Amino acid sequence: MKRFYKSVTLEKEPGGYGVFLDGRPVKTPLRKILLLPYEGLAAKVAAEWDAQKETINIHDMRITQLSYTYADKAEDEKDGIIAELLPYIETELICYPVPHPADLQKKQQKLWQPLMQEFTAKTGITLKTVTEITGAANGADEMAAFEAVLRKEDGITLTAVQAAVPLLGSAVLGYALAKKWITPAAAHEAALVEELYQAENWGDDEEAAKKRAELLVNLEAVDAFTAV
CATH class of the missing domain: 3.30.2180.10 (ATP12-like)
Incomplete structure (x- = not known):
């Protein structure tokens, strides 16, 4: 145009x-x-x-x-927005650290554990962590608790959460970014820790690097949107 x-x-x-x-x-x-x-x-x-x-x-x-x-x-479709976000709690990214290799698991723990602790401290929600994918780590109780948290948020924050969670593939990381508990760069690293590990050890892909850069720009926009 x-x-x-x-x-x-x-x-x-x-x-x-x-x-x-x-x-x-x-x-x-x-x-x-x-x-x-x-x-x-x-x-x-x-x-x-x-x-x-x-x-x-x-x-x-x-x-x-x-x-x-x-x-x-944010107001007219609030129920729908929340319904879209709740399934991310069921299969929360940072609830599934890899069992091996040990150095990757250590990286994940270093990045993820403080975030999980802060999420629990500030929301009252305790999420279960598993080391093998045997189904959803968390279920109806955790989803209901997260729904209650989201319903208390204003429209600006809820819009930011709606944008950030799918970008990061994580309810915890997306909510943390929207609440400014974490920077865009830190959220980016935490969401992509396994991909970045693979790129570091076995070489990067130009298209993948381009997508990571685009993701960071989008996360920075979410952060700027809530910086009011």
């Missing part, structure tokens, strides 16, 4: 902060006027629109896309 506007402005409106293109409000895919609860977040959206050149590249406007999701889904 060609850039169709000259000016980008930020204005305080009833119900939040809006972004305006040549005086017209930015609207979501569902045609709602985009209103955000924090001026700092709206400023980041405005900056993305202002940074576009002759052609608008919506793929690179990650904070804008997260803001659209917040406006269109």
